[in-house]
Amino acid sequence: MQILDYIIRHTQLNKTSVKNTLELLNEDCTVPFISRYRKERTGNLDEVQIGAIVKFKEQFEALEKRKKAILKALEEQDVLSSELQNKIAAAQDLTTLEDIYLPYKKSRKTKAEKARQLGLEPLAKIIMSQNASDIESVAFRYVKGEIASEDQALEGARHIIAEWINERTDIRGNIRYQLERFALISTKVVKAKENEDAAQKFKDYFDWEESLSRIPSHRLLAILRAEKEGYVKLKISIDDDRALAKIEQRIIRSNNYCADQIEIAIKDAYKRLLLPSLSNEALQIAREKADDSAIAVFAKNLKQLLLGSPLGEKRVLAIDPGFRTGCKVVCLDAQGQLLYNETIYPHAPKNDSIGAMKKISSLADAYKTEAIAIGNGTASRETEALIRKIRFKNDIQVFVVSEAGASIYSASKIAREEFPNYDVTVRGAISIGRRLQDPLAELVKIDAKSIGVGQYQHDVDQSKLQKSLESVVENCVNAVGVNINTASKSLLSYVSGIxxxxxxxxxxxxxxxxxxxxxxxxxxxxxxxxxxxxxxxxxxxxxxxxxxxxxxxxxxxxxxxxxxxxxxxxxxxxxxxxxxxxxxxxxxxxxxxxxxxxxxxxxxxxxxxKPGLDIREQAKVFAFNQNIKTINDLREGQLLPGIVNNITNFGCFVDVGIKESGLIHVSNLSDSFVKDVNEHVHLHQQIVVQVLDIDLNRKRIQLKLHKKM
Structure with missing residues (x-):
């Protein structure tokens, strides 16, 4: 099997396009460069298609590497025949490859291996021939040493037969098929932990059963987290009688005592070897699919966030709001350089709102401020209300900016290098202001996993997640381009080839x-x-x-x-x-x-x-309903302005200006069927929602999409 055939089989892309793309990749060309500047050679493939080629190229290389390792191991065991070598060469996936290798694996001492050492393999072969009429008499010949009876001899022989059954690729394939089509995933609550406060978020899954092939990715990840934290026990099951009958049809061809022994061995092989191994494999496959789905959601969200609307090169006054510790204020020039910083105390306990308003007004005038950025964390609404009371000399736009990950940046090595003489609070305020000027340039400084858009990002395969997110960042940076004379080291590092x-x-x-x-x-x-x-x-x-x-x-x-x-x-x-x-x-x-x-x-x-045209939309001012300050102010039926702040497979979360975000379930996004949430809303989109339900105890808000702004 050649790499070209492998990739074409999985991608259905044009042969010449794949061949030329592989050549470019082998020449150390990057995906952004290939998709943008080598269109003639690739047949105009986009970055997604080229990314798929990269993915299957890596899969093929991993498969070939494993084949070489297995061939070497078989040569060392002196069991490599031409037939076995051909089977390995023809294997097109790791599962098939590992099934071929299974009988030759050097495993820990098993029941079957112990039986072989006691000389019971010939008895197992006699039973499998299904010709012996008096198998007990045959078994008596093997009663010696550690084997004290015919029953012990027969039991040992059955262990060998069970291992043979477990190693048959056709039987494993059939059980896999049944697990793929008919498996159920079920949970039972751990009674000792049922009433713990932390367990209540998993309450829906205390007694749950669902088809494994149809369970949504977010639900599977939630169940797996509940199991990991010890609140539920999980089980994968199929129809045991049907599975056993399928195995018996493949093996039993007589009606004698040998067949009885084989039937016992089949049940043992199924319950002790086949089902535990293959059900774990089925769960792992489902887990990987759920991971891929969650990572895809995270990647889409991250792309939308990074390509969020920039204000551009405008002078910004940024505020990181707070109550007791005050509001950190910074003034930035059009390139995001710090000009001035101070702390004001407009809220409790000092309540110096008049002094704070005067200070903001004078700073805006002194530094020719064109826009104000307010972090959306603690005291955000109160600070926004205060700012909107100020009568500025010039027209100044006021924006509420997401703080997600700002604290991570402010304590990072990058922040310390940029602002060694300022503490984390000042750095956090600077980050808020710069996010308004250029979200992409600022957010690339933060580990993407810390930004907090997506679902169950801490539960999925972390290396796969990291790789996907880095690819998204790279593609976004190169789609926009960078100003080489103002770009940070972090931003420059994502430029193609750098x-x-x-x-x-x-x-x-x-x-x-x-x-x-x-x-x-x-x-x-x-x-x-x-x-x-x-x-x-x-x-x-x-x-x-x-x-x-x-x-x-x-x-x-x-x-x-x-x-x-x-x-x-x-x-x-x-x-x-x-x-x-x-x-x-x-x-x-x-x-x-x-x-x-x-x-x-x-x-x-x-x-x-239009040279140098920014592909991103311009930032737009948005105002929440000033009468809604906590979840207690909400009423069913209310129409409220909101901003989409997270997207998942089951819906999207909306910031309506209070601490808790509300959920628009997929069923409430449209009157028609919703296949992909991203087709209806995008991150940071300004919309109007209707309040459907408020659960004060669980702090949950159910919303419906009313209209898009």
């Missing part, structure tokens, strides 16, 4: 030599060679550069094409940019070559029409 070490080199070079004036300057950065330049240059932007293409997504390797286009039109590159009517006169076919086709040329024209 990574943490080169990011540090770029950052240090900028500090030592001043701002980059040309993309060519990147070649002067230590250790940034030709390959890294090829992969990264087009994702780096230079504002007000001498060559206007340096502030576009046009790759430097294609500058000559743009120059030729301009020359053919009797213009300069400067006068050609931003002129859609002029650009329409270009016949792209005149510029096609062996390496440059219409997809690349169409991208170039699109970029020339």
């Amino acid at each position: 990574g943490p070490k080169l990011a540090e080199n770029v950052f240090n070079y900028r500090n030592e030599n001043g701002a980059f004036t040309s993309r060519k300057d990147l070649k002067n950065v230590p250790r940034l060679g030709g390959k890294a330049f090829e992969q990264s240059a087009a994702f780096m932007r230079i504002k007000d550069a001498k060559n206007p293409l340096d502030d576009s997504s046009v790759h430097p390797e294609r500058y000559q094409i743009v120059t030729k286009m301009a020359k053919d039109l009797g213009q300069s590159v400067n006068t050609l940019i931003g002129k859609p009517e002029t650009l329409k006169n270009i016949n792209l076919k005149d510029y096609c070559s062996d390496t440059v086709g219409l997809p690349t040329l169409e991208d170039i024209i699109k970029e020339l029409e």
Whole structure:
């Protein structure tokens, strides 16, 4: 089996596209670079399709690595026949491969192995032949040493037969099929823990039964967490009688005492070996599917969050609200640099609201503030109400900004390096302000798992989650591009072809030599060679550069094409940019070559029409209902403005301006069937919701989508 055939079988993509993509990947090209600048070679594959090729390439390589290890082990045991070698070579998944290898595994001392050592394998073979008429007499011959009776001899022989049954790939395949189609997952509460307060969040699963193949991912993960924390016991089951009958049909072909012994061995093999092993395998497969589903939800949410609407380069006053410890206030310039910081105490216990309002007003005036960002944590609503009372001299927009992960950033090494002379409270306020200016640039500094969007992110496979989220961050950063002269090391590290070490080199070079004036300057950065330049240059932007293409997504390797286009039109590159009517006169076919086709040329024209255009929407002001301050203020039937702050497979959570977020269940998102929540709402979307139910005891709010703003 070849890697090309393996990937095509799993992706159904064009053979030439897969072949060329594999070549690019083997040349150390990144997914963002391939999807954006090698469209002719890939057949215009997008980043999702290329990501799938990467995934199955890694799966194939892992499969081949395991095959080599097994072949080596079999050679060492001197049991590798040509037939066995062919079976291993033909295996197309790890499950099949491990089933082939199962009889040859060096396992701990089993009942069957002990029986073999006592010389009972010949008896087992006689029983399996099903020809002996007086098997007890045959068994008597083996009564010696540790074997004290015919029954003991027969029992040992059955252990060997049970192991043979367990190792048969056809039988294992049939049990797998039944588990896949008919398995039930059930739970029973652990009585000793039933009334614990912490157990109540799992109350719905104290006595639960459901089809394993149909259980939603969020429910399976919740049940697995309940089991892990010791509140329920979990069981996977199928129809035992049907499963045993299927095995008997494959083995028993007589009606004598041998058949009776085999029937006992079958039951033993099923209950002791097959069912425990394969039911655990079925649960693990379901778990992996649930993990994949939860990770996909997290990845979608993270992408929406990272591509959230930026305010842009505006001067911001940011406030991290608080009661007893006061509100931390910082003033930032348009590039997010700290200009001033102070603490005000408008709320209890000091209640200096008048002094706080005067201070905010004077700071806004002194630092020419264009927008105010207020963290959405403790005292957020009270602080927002206070700010909206102030009569500013200029028109200042007021935004409430998510604080998720801000405390993680403020105590991080990155924050300490950026602001070594300020404490965590000041750093947190700075992060809030910068999130308003550019969510992507600020959020890349935080471990994505700490941002808190998604479902059960701490329960899923952490390495798989980390890999998925890093891919999302990389794709988002490169889709937007970075200003090389203002980007942090964290942001630079996600640029295609760069990574943490080169990011540090770029950052240090900028500090030592001043701002980059040309993309060519990147070649002067230590250790940034030709390959890294090829992969990264087009994702780096230079504002007000001498060559206007340096502030576009046009790759430097294609500058000559743009120059030729301009020359053919009797213009300069400067006068050609931003002129859609002029650009329409270009016949792209005149510029096609062996390496440059219409997809690349169409991208170039699109970029020339609006160079450096941010793909993200502009940030919009939003105001909660000022009369709703706690869950006690809610009433059934109320219509309230809200912001979607998390999306899961079972619905979305909405911030309506109080501590508790409300849930819009999938059934309340639309009057028609909802297949994908993301098709109806997106993260940070402003909507109007209707309150359906308030559970004050459990602090739960049920909502319905009324309309989108």
